[in-house]
Each structure stands twice: as structure tokens, then as C-alpha cells.
Amino acid sequence: MDFLKKSVIAKVIFVSIISIIISMSILTYLVVSNTSKAMKNSNEMSISKELSLLVENINTFNKVAKTGANVNGDIFLNMVDGIKINKNQSVKVGEFETPALLIDNEVVNLNFKIVDEFTKMTKGSVATIFVRKGDDFIRVSTSLKKEDGNRAIGTKLDISHPGYKKVLEGETYLGKAVLFGKSYMTKYIPIKQDGEVIAIAFIGSDISEDLAHLTETINSKKIGKTGYYYIIDSNEKSKKYGYFLVHPKLKDKSALELVDTNGVSFVKEMLTKKEGQLNYLWEGLDKFVFFKTYEEWNWLIVGGVSSNEIFEEANKIMYLIIILSIITVLIISISIFISMKVLLKSLTNIKNGLLSFFQYLNRETNSINKIDINSEDEFGVMAKQINENIEKIEKTVKDDRKLIDETIIVLNEFEQGDLCQRLNVSVDNPALMELKTVLNKMADNLETNIEIILNILEQYSNYNYLNKIPTKDLKAHLLKLANGVNTLGGSITEMLVENKSMGLTLDETSNDLLKNVDNLNHSSTEAASSLEQTAAALEEITSNIRNTTENIAKMATFSNEVTKSAVDGEKLATQTTTAMEDINTQVSAINEAITVIDQIAFQTNILSLNAAVEAATAGEAGKGFAVVAQEVRNLASRSAEAAREIKAIVENATSKANQGKEIASNMIQGYKQLNENISNTTKLIFDVENASKEQLLGIEQINDAINRLDQQTQQNAMIASEAKNVAIITDEISKLVVSSANKKEFEGKDNVKAKNVTTNEKKVEEKILKDKTEYNSIKKHQEDDWESF
Known part of the structure; x- marks a missing residue:
């Protein structure tokens, strides 16, 4: 860097x-x-x-397979032409009793002649005949064989099969199906009789080899180096939903649980979207796939490749x-x-020459190295002009340094306080010569003014504040300095005048202060005594109110217990009423039973009379029966009499139960009224308790206030005693202040008088009177409160 x-x-x-x-x-x-x-x-x-293109190939394959299935279907339909159903005749096929199907009066059930002939004719295609029984279609003849080699006979067409509904409605269904491990292009043809579907002609063209070849072709296709295609079952109703039908490694395995690096179930997303493009992370690689659903076969066809292969050439x-x-x-x-x-070689030489010159200017060296460039280009011309200017500046710098050195010496003397030094060296630089003249004049001016200021300050030090510094022709800081000294003299004079005036004032008012302090001391002592008595009385009142509050609280507790007892009594009365109602209900039931007994007795009496009449009609043979009839009639009479007596007793019990119920109801109303009265009483007690608590709280606050006022009054008495001592000391200080001011010389010393403090004395007296009035008012209020308690 x-x-x-x-x-x-x-x-x-x-x-x-x-x-x-x-x-x-x-x-x-x-x-x-x-x-x-x-x-x-x-x-x-x-x-x-x-x-x-793959989807189109699959579609083409499907169409070709469907065309073959249609041709085979027409062949088989001609073979079963004229088939009829005889519902009165049945043939057991497997575990089912099935209606008989007839072709030229020959039973088709369990007859495999036609279906086998069809299979032989079409070189491997299978055929089945279903007979209808109710809403079921049962295989009664088929050339379709299971994995074990046995015919798939005696089974029903699954109602979830996509062709079931169409055939039931009389329509033909054509589509791919997997039957017992083989793939077929199937066709279901409804057979009707009198407008009703009576059977189904089924054919299945074996497309296993062609389909295997198709899937192998799809499986072998590559996208780039590592990309490939695969197929997933997208039929939600299928047991193989979400399984790989075609895949290089994961065939016949479920793809629903596969998630990418970010936890996204990309297969489920493709099954949901059905068609489109998707990106996901798989084993650290960014993959993207295109997918499309072939709806007819429920195939989700996917082609994917790693993004790295795409960007390899890039x-x-x-x-x-x-x-x-x-x-x-x-x-x-x-x-x-x-x-x-x-x-830039020439620029380096110029840089070195300028650095040498700047070092000379900064006094780092005593000599200058000239720029060594002899070329005639721009750098050479620049170097020549710089060298010429360096020579001129070098001579000027040497002369200027002499004056600067002398200036530094003189200013150092100024710094030490010697203002007598002056500059004497002369140079060719007009700016420096003007600086020399200005500095010498500045020194003369400073020396003269400082002498004047020192003279005035010496007078101030001798307590003579009568003279001032002249400010004519002074500017800036010297003017501020002169004004400051003059202001200092004026401030000191004002202070001395004020001190003497305050001293005289303190001297005149010290006696009044002593008198007022004595009065304050006496008043504070009396107030302290009165407050002690008031505090004792309030303490006694507080104790009485506290006892009253506690008793009211106990009354409230007793009231709550009485309320609880009343509520319990009301509950018991309610239970009594309920019990009476239950008794009344039971008695009513007994009454109804007695009524039934009475009716039975009446019927028995009638029957006995009829028996007696029949016995009399029978003559001698009926005498014994007449005796029995008489006894039965006697028994019926006694039963009726007993029922009447029980009924009377029950009616009496019902009356008593109703009276008890009415009494219990009256008790409930009484308890409710009692509970309401107790609640009102409890509420009043609570109100009295709350009021008593508030009264106790107020008295305690007043008691605390009186105690604090008592403490403050005691402190005021102490302060008044101390204030007296302060007043005595203040009187002595005032005399010392006046004596000290008289020793100094200043303007107006003999004209100073004490200040008028009459107004202040009046304010003090008014304050004392106000405090005394407030104290008497508080005392009177306390006495009234004490009498009220």
C-alpha cells in the first residue's frame, strides 16, 4: 500500500x-x-x-391397441350373437348360483368352447362372458387364466372398475388393464335382451410384450450423461399409487416418501400438478425435471437431469x-x-529537485540540489524555470531569516515581560519591513498603557479607589483592560457603599430582631405545651375508637354466621317441601292403585253374580260352583270395603302432606324474609364498620399530624433559642462592617445612611400575627373534635 x-x-x-x-x-x-x-x-x-414425443408415442400405442381390441371385440360379439338368459334356470359357478345363458339352447355357463375358440382364432387374446345377477356381473365362461394356470371363473366384476358403471348403463368400455400379472387392452361390451343388460362380452388383447418393449425403450432413453425418464402410477384408487412403474433403479418402489435436501416431497407435488416443470436438490445436485400425465393410463411421465450437465459447456x-x-x-x-x-523518469528528477528545495525551506538542509534535466521537451523547460526561481527564493530566504531570527528574540523578551526591546535589522522584503514597524509601534503603545494601568492598580492596592484610567485612543483588548480596571474600581466602591449601608442597617435592626426572637421563643414554648396536652387527649380518643371498631368487626362476624344459619334453614325447609311433594306423589300412586283394586273388586263381584246365575241354571250340578261364587262375591265385598278404608286413610294422608307442604312453604318465605332482614342488618353493620375504620384512620392521621406538629414546635423553640444567639452575633458583625468601611477611601463615604427597613419590620410582625392566628385556629379545631368524640 x-x-x-x-x-x-x-x-x-x-x-x-x-x-x-x-x-x-x-x-x-x-x-x-x-x-x-x-x-x-x-x-x-x-x-x-x-x-x-414420448406421450404421443404412448398415445399412438394406446390407439393401435384399442383398434386391435375393437376388431377382436367385434369378432367375439359375432360369436356370441343370439345369446339369451333364462332366469328360471340356474347354474352354480364357483360359489354363486347364476342364471343360465343360452346360445341356440346350449348353456354357456361353465362351457368354454366359444371363449377357447376365440383365443385360438386371435392367437392369444382372451375372452370372458359375464352374466348379470342383480347389480353383479359374474364370470361364467372365460379363457383368461390365473398365474397358477386355472381359469379365472366364478368371480365378480369389481364395482370400482372404471368399466363397471359404463356397462351397467349399456355403454361399451375400452381401456388398458392388468389381469393376473399381464397387461391387456380390454373391451367390455354390454349384451341386452328386451332393452335390459343381461350379460357382458369381454375380450382382452395381450399387449404385455409390446408394452414391455415400450417401457424398456423409455427406460433406456438418456438425457445428457446422467439424465433419464421414469414413470409413476398416478391412479389414486390404485394400490400402486405413487409407485415407480419405470425407473432405472427404483422400479416397483414407492416414490411418495421421497424428499429432497430441503425436505420437499417433490413427487407428491408433481402428482398434484400433473404437468409442468420442477427444480429440487437431490444428493447435493440441483436437478430440474419436466413431467406430464397421460390421463388414460394414469401414468406420470417424468424426464429429469442435473443442472451441472447443462452448465458444463458454459x-x-x-x-x-x-x-x-x-x-x-x-x-x-x-x-x-x-x-x-x-x-516518468524526468518527473522523478523534478520531484527530487523540489524535495531538496523544500528541505532547504524547512531548514532540514543548508544547500539546494538543482534539477538535472537537459532535454528540450516540456519537462526540460519546466526544470529550467524551476531552477531560476529557486535561486531567487534562496537569496530572499537568507535575508528574511535574519529579520525573523531577530523578531523571535524580541518576542521572546516580550513573552518574559520586557517591553523595552525593538527590531533593528532591515531587509528588501516590504512585507517584513512593515511587520517590523508595526511590532515596534505595538511595543511602544503597550509599554505606555501598561505603565498607566499599573499605577492605578497600585492606588487600588492602597484602598484608594478615587482615580480612573483614561480610555481615549484605546481599542480592542487594551480598551477592555482599561474599562475592566475602571469597572473594578467602580464595583469595589459600590460594594463598600453597600457594605457600610448594610452595616448601619444591621446595627439599627439588631435590637428589633432580639426583641422579636424573645417573643418567638415564648410563643414556641407555649405552643409546645398545648400540643403535648392535645396529643395525649387524641391518643385516648384513638384508643376508644379502635376498641369500637374491633367490636363492630365482631358484630359483622356474628351477623355473617346468623345469615349462614338462616340460609341453611331455608335449604332444609326447601328439602322438606320437596319431600312432601314426593310423599304426595307416592300417595297419589297408592290412590290410583286402590282405585284399580276397587275396580277389580267390582268386576269380581259381577263375575261372581254371573257365576251364581250360571250355577243356578245348572241346577244340582252347579251347587258346588254356587258356593264358590258366593265366597268370591264375599271376598270382592271385603276387598271393596278395605279399598274404601285405605282410600280414606290415603286422602287424609294427602291432606296432611299438603298442610305440611304449605307450612314448609310458609317457612321458606319466613326464612327468606329473615335472610333479607339479616342481610340489611349486616349491610348496616358493614357500613358502620367501614365508617368506624375510616374514622379511626382519620383520628390516627390527626394524631400523627399533632405528633409531627409537636415535634416541629419543639424544633421551632430550639431554633428560636439559636436565632437569639445569631441575632447577638449579627449585631456585633454589623458594627465590624461599618468600622471596616470607614477605614477605606471611596466616593460618597460620608453620605452613606442606613436603609429604611420599616416595611420589612411590618412584614415580620404581620407574619408573627398570622402564625399566632393559625395556631389558635388549629387549637380550637382540635378542642371541638375532642368534644365531639
Whole structure:
């Protein structure tokens, strides 16, 4: 940094290098940025187009497969033409009883002739016939086989199958399906009879090999060096939802739990968006993918690649530009350095010559080295003119230094207080000669004025303040100094006049002060005695009020207990009322039961009468039955009589229960009234208690105030005693002040008189009278309060 500060060459090279670096950096940034954007856009467009092409290929494959399935479907539909259903005939297929399907009176259920012929004819396609039972479609004939080689017979068409609803509504469904580990392009054709769907003709064209070839082609495609394509199942109803259907490493594994470095579930995001572009971090690499959903097969097709591959070529270009920039900076810097070294050699000689001259001016050296440049260019002309001026300045400086040295000596004498020294050396410099004249005149003026000021100050030191310093022709600081000394004399004279006046005044008023202090002392003593008596009386009143407050608090406590007892009594009365109501309810139930018994007795009596009539009709054979009828009638009579007696007792109990309920209700009202009266009494007691507490607080505050006033009165008595001593000392001081002022000489000394303090004495008397009035008022108020208590 020191080299940079001291060298012009270094500065020029440094600025040039910085400028070139900034320019090359901006250029590099723009080139790399635009290159990166162009490469990224090109790669994104390429991936997007290739992804669209893949989707189009899948769509083409799907259309071709559908065309083959349509052809096979038409073939199979012709083979089952004329199929009928006989709901009165059933065939057990597996665990289901199924209606019989007939073709030319031949039962199709469990008959595999047609479906096997179709499979043989189409070289591997499968066929199935479903019969409808209710809302279910059951396989009754099929050439489709399971993994174990057995026919997939006796199973239902899943109601969640996308073709179920369409076929049930009489429409054909065409779509891809995976059946027992193989992929088929399937077609479900509804078969109707009298406008009603009675069966389904199903065909499935085996597309496993073609689909495997398609997925293998997708799996083998690369994007750059490490990029690839993969497929995810996007069918939310499928058990394989979110699984990789095609992937170089993760096939048949779930992708839903995959998260990037930032914890983002990027697969779920793609499944939600269905189509678009996404960036995420994976294993420390910034990856971007394009994705698109093929809705018909529920395939999410994704193509992705690492961003590093895209920017690899851009990085190479960037490194190349940086290297070229560094080489350019070095070449330009060396060229500038050599050029500046040659051009600035003369400037260095001028710098050295000026430094030598400045050192001479600063008295660092006693000689000057001339600038040694013999060229005729701008630097040579500049050096010649500088050398000529240096010679002239050198002669002038030598002469000026003599006068400056003498000036320094004379000013040093001035600093020490010797104003008699003068400058005598003469030089050619008119400014210095004028400075010499001014300094000599300044010394003469200062010497004269300081002599005058010293003379006046000597008189002041001898207590003679009658003379002043003349201020004519004085300016600035000398004028301020003269005015200051004169002002000092005037201030001292005013102070002496004031001191003498105050002394005379103190002397005249000291006797009055002593008298008033005696009166104040006597009053303070009386006030202290009265306050002691008042404080004792208030203390007794405070004690009485405190006892009263405590008794009221106890009354409040008792009142609360009485209130609680009344509330408890009201609760018990309420419970009694409730119990009476329960008894009344039970009695009513008994009354109803008795009524039932009475009715039973009446019915029994009627029955016994009927029995007696029947016995009489029977003659001799019915005599025994007549005796029983008579006993039954007697029993019914006794039952009725007992029911009437119980009813009378119950009615009496009901009346008593109602009376008890009415008494309990009256008790509740009484308790409520009692509780209300107790509450009012408690409230009054609380009000009295609060008032008593406030009264006690007020008395205690008054008691505290009286105690503080008593302490203050005692202190006032002490202060009055001390004030008397101060008044005596003040009288002596006033006499000393007057005596000291008379010893000094100043204007108006014999005309000084004491000040008029009559007004002040009057104010003191009025103050004493006011204090006495306030004291009597306080005392009277305290006596009235004491009498009220």
C-alpha cells in the first residue's frame, strides 16, 4: 500500500488493471450468463419436446391397441350373437348360483368352447362372458387364466372398475388393464335382451410384450450423461399409487416418501400438478425435471437431469474467457509499466529537485540540489524555470531569516515581560519591513498603557479607589483592560457603599430582631405545651375508637354466621317441601292403585253374580260352583270395603302432606324474609364498620399530624433559642462592617445612611400575627373534635 501511495506508475497500473478486470468480469458474466440461459432453454425445450414425443408415442400405442381390441371385440360379439338368459334356470359357478345363458339352447355357463375358440382364432387374446345377477356381473365362461394356470371363473366384476358403471348403463368400455400379472387392452361390451343388460362380452388383447418393449425403450432413453425418464402410477384408487412403474433403479418402489435436501416431497407435488416443470436438490445436485400425465393410463411421465450437465459447456467457456482475460490484463499492465517508466523518469528528477528545495525551506538542509534535466521537451523547460526561481527564493530566504531570527528574540523578551526591546535589522522584503514597524509601534503603545494601568492598580492596592484610567485612543483588548480596571474600581466602591449601608442597617435592626426572637421563643414554648396536652387527649380518643371498631368487626362476624344459619334453614325447609311433594306423589300412586283394586273388586263381584246365575241354571250340578261364587262375591265385598278404608286413610294422608307442604312453604318465605332482614342488618353493620375504620384512620392521621406538629414546635423553640444567639452575633458583625468601611477611601463615604427597613419590620410582625392566628385556629379545631368524640 505504501508503494501504491508513493508511485504514480503503480497508481496508473492499478487503475488500469482494475478497469480491465471489471470490464472483463462484466463481459465474462454476460457471455456465461447468456450462454447458460441459451443452453438451459435449449435443454429444457429439448426435454419438453422429447417428453411430449414420448406421450404421443404412448398415445399412438394406446390407439393401435384399442383398434386391435375393437376388431377382436367385434369378432367375439359375432360369436356370441343370439345369446339369451333364462332366469328360471340356474347354474352354480364357483360359489354363486347364476342364471343360465343360452346360445341356440346350449348353456354357456361353465362351457368354454366359444371363449377357447376365440383365443385360438386371435392367437392369444382372451375372452370372458359375464352374466348379470342383480347389480353383479359374474364370470361364467372365460379363457383368461390365473398365474397358477386355472381359469379365472366364478368371480365378480369389481364395482370400482372404471368399466363397471359404463356397462351397467349399456355403454361399451375400452381401456388398458392388468389381469393376473399381464397387461391387456380390454373391451367390455354390454349384451341386452328386451332393452335390459343381461350379460357382458369381454375380450382382452395381450399387449404385455409390446408394452414391455415400450417401457424398456423409455427406460433406456438418456438425457445428457446422467439424465433419464421414469414413470409413476398416478391412479389414486390404485394400490400402486405413487409407485415407480419405470425407473432405472427404483422400479416397483414407492416414490411418495421421497424428499429432497430441503425436505420437499417433490413427487407428491408433481402428482398434484400433473404437468409442468420442477427444480429440487437431490444428493447435493440441483436437478430440474419436466413431467406430464397421460390421463388414460394414469401414468406420470417424468424426464429429469442435473443442472451441472447443462452448465458444463458454459463453465468451460467461462474458464477460457477468464484465462484470456488474465493474459490480457498481464500484457496491458506490462506495456503500461514500461511506458510509464520511460515517460516518468524526468518527473522523478523534478520531484527530487523540489524535495531538496523544500528541505532547504524547512531548514532540514543548508544547500539546494538543482534539477538535472537537459532535454528540450516540456519537462526540460519546466526544470529550467524551476531552477531560476529557486535561486531567487534562496537569496530572499537568507535575508528574511535574519529579520525573523531577530523578531523571535524580541518576542521572546516580550513573552518574559520586557517591553523595552525593538527590531533593528532591515531587509528588501516590504512585507517584513512593515511587520517590523508595526511590532515596534505595538511595543511602544503597550509599554505606555501598561505603565498607566499599573499605577492605578497600585492606588487600588492602597484602598484608594478615587482615580480612573483614561480610555481615549484605546481599542480592542487594551480598551477592555482599561474599562475592566475602571469597572473594578467602580464595583469595589459600590460594594463598600453597600457594605457600610448594610452595616448601619444591621446595627439599627439588631435590637428589633432580639426583641422579636424573645417573643418567638415564648410563643414556641407555649405552643409546645398545648400540643403535648392535645396529643395525649387524641391518643385516648384513638384508643376508644379502635376498641369500637374491633367490636363492630365482631358484630359483622356474628351477623355473617346468623345469615349462614338462616340460609341453611331455608335449604332444609326447601328439602322438606320437596319431600312432601314426593310423599304426595307416592300417595297419589297408592290412590290410583286402590282405585284399580276397587275396580277389580267390582268386576269380581259381577263375575261372581254371573257365576251364581250360571250355577243356578245348572241346577244340582252347579251347587258346588254356587258356593264358590258366593265366597268370591264375599271376598270382592271385603276387598271393596278395605279399598274404601285405605282410600280414606290415603286422602287424609294427602291432606296432611299438603298442610305440611304449605307450612314448609310458609317457612321458606319466613326464612327468606329473615335472610333479607339479616342481610340489611349486616349491610348496616358493614357500613358502620367501614365508617368506624375510616374514622379511626382519620383520628390516627390527626394524631400523627399533632405528633409531627409537636415535634416541629419543639424544633421551632430550639431554633428560636439559636436565632437569639445569631441575632447577638449579627449585631456585633454589623458594627465590624461599618468600622471596616470607614477605614477605606471611596466616593460618597460620608453620605452613606442606613436603609429604611420599616416595611420589612411590618412584614415580620404581620407574619408573627398570622402564625399566632393559625395556631389558635388549629387549637380550637382540635378542642371541638375532642368534644365531639
